[in-house]
Amino acid sequence: MRPGLLGIEPLTREEIESILRRAKDFQPAGNQSFKKLDLLRGRMVVNLFFEASTRTRTSFEIAAKRLGADAISITAAGSSVSKGESLVDTLNTLAAMRPDAIIMRHSASGAPHFLARHLPIPIVNAGDGTHEHPTQALLDALTILDRRRALEGLRVAIIGDIAHSRVARSDVFLLSKFGAQIVLCGPASLLPPELARIAPGVTLTTDMKEAIRMADVIMMLRVQLERQQDAPFPTSEYFRFYGLRLEHLALAKPDAIVMHPGPINRGRELSSEVADSQRSVILNQVENGVAVRMAVLERILCA
Amino acid sequence: MKELLIRNGRVIDPASNRDSIADVFVRSGKIVAVGPNLDAAGAQVYDASGLVVAPGFIDMHVHLREPGFEYSETIETGARAAVAGGFTSICCMPNTSPVNDSATVTSYIVERARRAGAAKVHPIGAITKGSAGEELAAIGSMKQAGIVAISDDGRPVMNSRVMRRAMEYARSLNLAVIDHCEDLNLSAGGDMHEGVESTRLGLRGIPSCSEDVMVARDILLAELTGARFHVAHISTRNAVAMVAFAKSRGLAVTCEVTPHHFALTDADMPPYDSNYKMKPPLRGRCDAAAVIDGIVSGAVDAIATDHAPHPGSEKMQEFERCPFGIIGLETAIGLAIECLVHSGKITVRRLVELFTTGPARILNLHAGTLAPGAPADITILDLDRQWTYDVERSYSKSRNSPFHGRRFRGGPVATIVNGAFAWRLS
Numbered sequence A: 001m002r003p004g005l006l007g008i009e010p011l012t013r014e015e016i017e018s019i020l021r022r023a024k025d026f027q028p029a030g031n032q033s034f035k036k037l038d039l040l041r042g043r044m045v046v047n048l049f050f051e052a053s054t055r056t057r058t059s060f061e062i063a064a065k066r067l068g069a070d071a072i073s074i075t076a077a078g079s080s081v082s083k084g085e086s087l088v089d090t091l092n093t094l095a096a097m098r099p100d101a102i103i104m105r106h107s108a109s110g111a112p113h114f115l116a117r118h119l120p121i122p123i124v125n126a127g128d129g130t131h132e133h134p135t136q137a138l139l140d141a142l143t144i145l146d147r148r149r150a151l152e153g154l155r156v157a158i159i160g161d162i163a164h165s166r167v168a169r170s171d172v173f174l175l176s177k178f179g180a181q182i183v184l185c186g187p188a189s190l191l192p193p194e195l196a197r198i199a200p201g202v203t204l205t206t207d208m209k210e211a212i213r214m215a216d217v218i219m220m221l222r223v224q225l226e227r228q229q230d231a232p233f234p235t236s237e238y239f240r241f242y243g244l245r246l247e248h249l250a251l252a253k254p255d256a257i258v259m260h261p262g263p264i265n266r267g268r269e270l271s272s273e274v275a276d277s278q279r280s281v282i283l284n285q286v287e288n289g290v291a292v293r294m295a296v297l298e299r300i301l302c303a
Numbered sequence B: 001m002k003e004l005l006i007r008n009g010r011v012i013d014p015a016s017n018r019d020s021i022a023d024v025f026v027r028s029g030k031i032v033a034v035g036p037n038l039d040a041a042g043a044q045v046y047d048a049s050g051l052v053v054a055p056g057f058i059d060m061h062v063h064l065r066e067p068g069f070e071y072s073e074t075i076e077t078g079a080r081a082a083v084a085g086g087f088t089s090i091c092c093m094p095n096t097s098p099v100n101d102s103a104t105v106t107s108y109i110v111e112r113a114r115r116a117g118a119a120k121v122h123p124i125g126a127i128t129k130g131s132a133g134e135e136l137a138a139i140g141s142m143k144q145a146g147i148v149a150i151s152d153d154g155r156p157v158m159n160s161r162v163m164r165r166a167m168e169y170a171r172s173l174n175l176a177v178i179d180h181c182e183d184l185n186l187s188a189g190g191d192m193h194e195g196v197e198s199t200r201l202g203l204r205g206i207p208s209c210s211e212d213v214m215v216a217r218d219i220l221l222a223e224l225t226g227a228r229f230h231v232a233h234i235s236t237r238n239a240v241a242m243v244a245f246a247k248s249r250g251l252a253v254t255c256e257v258t259p260h261h262f263a264l265t266d267a268d269m270p271p272y273d274s275n276y277k278m279k280p281p282l283r284g285r286c287d288a289a290a291v292i293d294g295i296v297s298g299a300v301d302a303i304a305t306d307h308a309p310h311p312g313s314e315k316m317q318e319f320e321r322c323p324f325g326i327i328g329l330e331t332a333i334g335l336a337i338e339c340l341v342h343s344g345k346i347t348v349r350r351l352v353e354l355f356t357t358g359p360a361r362i363l364n365l366h367a368g369t370l371a372p373g374a375p376a377d378i379t380i381l382d383l384d385r386q387w388t389y390d391v392e393r394s395y396s397k398s399r400n401s402p403f404h405g406r407r408f409r410g411g412p413v414a415t416i417v418n419g420a421f422a423w424r425l426s
Helices: A013-026 A055-066 A087-096 A111-118 A134-145 A166-177 A193-197 A208-212 A235-242 A282-301 B075-084 B103-116 B139-145 B160-172 B196-201 B208-225 B237-248 B259-263 B285-297 B332-342 B348-355 B357-363
Strands: A044-049 A070-075 A101-106 A123-128 A155-159 A181-185 A202-205 A217-220 A257-259 B003-013 B018-027 B030-035 B044-047 B052-055 B057-062 B087-092 B120-123 B149-151 B176-179 B229-231 B253-257 B378-388 B407-417 B420-424
Touching (some): A013 A134, A044 A055, A055 A123, A087 A111, A111 A123, A123 A134, A123 A282, A134 A257, A134 A282, A181 A208, B003 B348, B057 B348, B057 B357, B160 B208, B208 B229, B208 B237, B237 B253, B237 B285, B259 B332, B332 B348, B332 B378, B332 B407, B348 B357
Parallel strands (some): A044 A101, A181 A202, B003 B044
């Protein structure tokens, strides 16, 4: 069986480099509209989303179609999941229709890993609970590399709800493999001390200014109130202490960039001015998402 | 009159302070004599040369799922798994449906166990009605019907005042109060031990502290009430230290350890493998080492399995949806021999204590010795037998074990209950 893509952590640096190299081939030049390729003609992928998603699902669908594959998207509401079918039965049913890969997002950490053990079909993890979101880390790396020669030695601040962020974990695993310095920052209840030990090169701080000082990259995360049983910090003053504003940018390197995996909440984790500033590469991230997912799908389906 | 002579084994009976090569003579379900070169013409003879002959092992913490969850286990299948694992007596927790909170349910369990044969089954009664943590169950009536302790295992009594009343009442009945020590607010939503592994895997953590605060509370209540308090499946460094401290102050505080908590750590779990999901969770290295130190030092009184069968369908789900618990009756002794005896941590005699006199004292069981007149419950071990655990051949109805395929050195070879072979290695 061909392997899918479950996470960044198990990948080698060489595997990541090869995906990123190929993704560069798929970046459209200038303002050209994209020409459809036929590298995956006759292939079929299923997008199975058990959690709400706009950008990731659309991005995977567009990536598949640009490569000439057929793509079907299923969301959990309206599927047999709501009729009490177990996850493994749902996936077995879909697998019996012989798609070439299943792209899935699920609210449970490890759900794709569990299924990969029981299904004879490649699974691409499009986000599992609070664990990993591997294609987001790949598109983040591509976006940084559009503006920097290498990831090695870069100082990357990741700020917000680290504890519940699958984006943060995947970014940490990826950046660490390439020798970046990663500073994780947030209120203490969203920043468990064990984070400093999940990969080399990670430091923690609860002080946002310290995190941003001399940073090359500032990644802001959404505060995921829906993942918290009870607010572990006073939400009313979150923006005051952890919201990114224009004045913060003076602390970072002069050419520092601001990233965000989206969806952004203006006025909660970053100000409107920052979101719309020249430093923001948030829309470039979205654009690169398609290129990276094309590279991933090609790698899995044309192995 | 049925007679059995177990010849030439290394007889280890801590209660009689014996560890020597001897014969054991059994008649009519009772031990008649233990000594060298016994004469028993006409008796059935079992050659125990090279083997350890010990009092029947007791597992004071199992879940038999009957009544109510017979698709996971029944009293009969559990009792058969027990003897196949070397146990002659097991104590079943009350979290059945209905909960064992009345003499009626207790009597039902006792009767079903009697019919099943195999291992002796001693029920543990609920502390509160329905194990809801509010109103005390009919503990005295249950004791008359056969319970040997009380516990709301799995649904710990959060209300300290209720726990105090339970301890006071249990003291008047001379019953031990067994607590599954877990502060449910601190552990809420957790799926595995809170540490680097849970952080890496993005799983919600169960902090060691959620166990520690309840152990501390219960020790203080035991001091206040004079009750006998037993910590079920102790798993943390601080909890072991507190139990040792309570013992040093002369309190009647005891604890048990499960084999998985000394054999495995959270880092041993293949990613998201639900056969490694239980409560308390597999802890970190430091906690696991402290538990072993507690076994060595005497802070720990017993080894118990917390045998918790779940059908495959319930374990075949997203990790966070899978129920807690693993089966353990058939691997416990092998793990204890491997991790504790062969590793040089404890003697065989100490191992025997942990499975016999330790639990027998806590529960006031008429078991755990080979003294003449005692019931002839005997466990025979081969400390060097090489074997591989195949969960598909388990006597349990369930298959949720992390030890499938594990190679062992040492384990039980025969289990004798009331003078008759309940199981022997074929």
